[in-house]
Amino acid sequence: EKMKTIIRNPTIVTASDTFIADVLIDNETISAVGVELDVRDATIVDGEGKYLLPGGIDVHTHLDMPFGGTKTCDDFYTGHVAAAFGGTTTHIDFAIQPKGGGLKDALNIWHEKARDKAVIDYGFHVIVTELNDQVLAEIAELPAQGVTSIKMFMAYKGILQVDDDTLFKAFEMCRDVGVLPMVHAENGCAIDVLVKHELAKGHSDPIYHALSRPAKLEGEATGRAIALAEVAGSPLFIVHMTCEESLGQLRAAQDRGAKIYGESCTHYMFFTLHDLDRPDFEGAKWVCSPPFREKKDQEAIWKALRNGTLSVVSTDHCAFKFDGQKSLGRDDFSKIPNGVPGIEERMMVMHQGGVNDNRFSLNQLVALTATNPARLFGLEGRKGSIAAGYDADLVLWDFKAHATLSKENLHSAVDYTLYEGHVVKGVPQKVWVRGELVVDGETFLGQPGNGKFQPRKVFEV
Ligand code: DUC
Ligand code: ZN
Ligand code: ZN
Numbered sequence: 001e002k003m004k005t006i007i008r009n010p011t012i013v014t015a016s017d018t019f020i021a022d023v024l025i026d027n028e029t030i031s032a033v034g035v036e037l038d039v040r041d042a043t044i045v046d047g048e049g050k051y052l053l054p055g056g057i058d059v060h061t062h063l064d065m066p067f068g069g070t071k072t073c074d075d076f077y078t079g080h081v082a083a084a085f086g087g088t089t090t091h092i093d094f095a096i097q098p099k100g101g102g103l104k105d106a107l108n109i110w111h112e113k114a115r116d117k118a119v120i121d122y123g124f125h126v127i128v129t130e131l132n133d134q135v136l137a138e139i140a141e142l143p144a145q146g147v148t149s150i151k152m153f154m155a156y157k158g159i160l161q162v163d164d165d166t167l168f169k170a171f172e173m174c175r176d177v178g179v180l181p182m183v184h185a186e187n188g189c190a191i192d193v194l195v196k197h198e199l200a201k202g203h204s205d206p207i208y209h210a211l212s213r214p215a216k217l218e219g220e221a222t223g224r225a226i227a228l229a230e231v232a233g234s235p236l237f238i239v240h241m242t243c244e245e246s247l248g249q250l251r252a253a254q255d256r257g258a259k260i261y262g263e264s265c266t267h268y269m270f271f272t273l274h275d276l277d278r279p280d281f282e283g284a285k286w287v288c289s290p291p292f293r294e295k296k297d298q299e300a301i302w303k304a305l306r307n308g309t310l311s312v313v314s315t316d317h318c319a320f321k322f323d324g325q326k327s328l329g330r331d332d333f334s335k336i337p338n339g340v341p342g343i344e345e346r347m348m349v350m351h352q353g354g355v356n357d358n359r360f361s362l363n364q365l366v367a368l369t370a371t372n373p374a375r376l377f378g379l380e381g382r383k384g385s386i387a388a389g390y391d392a393d394l395v396l397w398d399f400k401a402h403a404t405l406s407k408e409n410l411h412s413a414v415d416y417t418l419y420e421g422h423v424v425k426g427v428p429q430k431v432w433v434r435g436e437l438v439v440d441g442e443t444f445l446g447q448p449g450n451g452k453f454q455p456r457k458v459f460e461v
């Protein structure tokens with residue numbers, strides 16, 4: 001096999017530019033970008049009439065994660081195959097601090113899950129569940145292990161939820177050591193009461209999951225987390241923002257000059273809470289937290305993506321099978337494992353809903369799905385763009401080809417897709433991870449174990 005590949009004349013798309021040139025891949029790296037590159041001894045790929053995008057970076061996934069009395073059904077192999085087919089070449093997963101254990105224990109467990117299975121590149125955030133002085137000191141040691149972000153939950157009372165002193169102490173430490181803190185912002189205490197009210201009234205259907213988690217309680221938690229971060233003097237990344245209430249808090253903080261960043265996840269732009277209201281328990285497929293909102297909230301998210309208030313679109317890929325997993329909550333919505341799949345669908349549906357439907361530009365698609373995630377999470381200079389010296393993580397994108405999304409042609413281990421029957425124009429045709437062609441049309445060519453852990457740089461945006 002030749003070590004060099006030249007992609008001839010694709011339309012290269014970065015966060016800032018769109019231009020036609022050749023791209024030379026030498027081993028794992030992009031070694032040149034230029035017009036009519038004179039190269040012998042290279043495999044030639046015709047890129048004419050196609051886009052060449054930086055490989056997608058998904059900074060919010062849950063592979064092989066114990067949760068809700070079960071475990072997510074995609075591991076680091078099936079999840080990676082799905083990601084690769086969707087044009088995502090790097091993801092950052094969440095390693096959960098085990099009860100009674102530390103942050104190193106979390107990382108050891110998750111490294112083990114990924115090592116021999118990985119097809120695409122990966123990193124980890126650590127979820128802090130209990131903070132004592134020892135764990136606080138461990139936050140300072142994370143950057144040396146290539147981990148430069150932590151996450152805390154303001155919801156899931158009694159399971160993952162931390163209190164405000166934990167948030168505040170962790171933010172102060174993050175500020176000092178260049179770690180970016182992330183929060184899941186919903187008021188878990190009030191939600192816990194509301195869930196009990198619904199169940200006491202005999203309301204057991206999936207729709208009550210959404211009705212017991214009002215947008216106001218996301219707005220409140222978002223505002224509280226921002227206030228704590230501003231007082232601590234730390235940056236903050238707010239995951240999966242879904243509604244006007246929380247986006248207003250984000251915008252106001254940014255207008256004050258605070259380093260507060262926001263993410264939304266693909267599915268919030270395409271579905272509303274009414275999707276949970278389906279016969280035969282089917283609404284359980286749409287149970288995730290925060291829940292789906294209203295049409296006006298979808299519009300607020302699109303607007304925030306367009307004007308730069310939101311920096312990132314990721315998936316929160318957290319797949320549970322309808323048969324045997326979602327079904328745990330057939331008689332009680334609070335027992336439905338929370339989470340939806342989307343690691344493969346993200347780039348295609350964001351290209352469709354964002355670019356084809358004229359909500360933002362192609363360059364913005366690249367910014368939201370690759371370049372901004374790389375910058376905020378310490379991968380800049382290696383990943384998230386197309387330039388000499390960058391990892392050859394590339395997607396040859398056929399923007400004229402149509403596909404009908406269906407569980408029949410997607411690759412996750414899950415037994416459904418939220419987007420069943422959705423038609424998209426624009427699909428990945430070839431996908432390279434550090435120079436290795438892993439997807440060619442419908443053929444998977446990747447090798448488990450070739451995906452590599454990516455140590456990340458400290459936060460310095
Ligand atoms: N929300 C989900 O829907 N799943 C995983 C965790 C979360 O916060
Ligand atoms: Zn969350
Ligand atoms: Zn409504």
Ligand code: ZN
Pocket residue numbers: 060061062316318
């Ligand atoms: Zn999540």
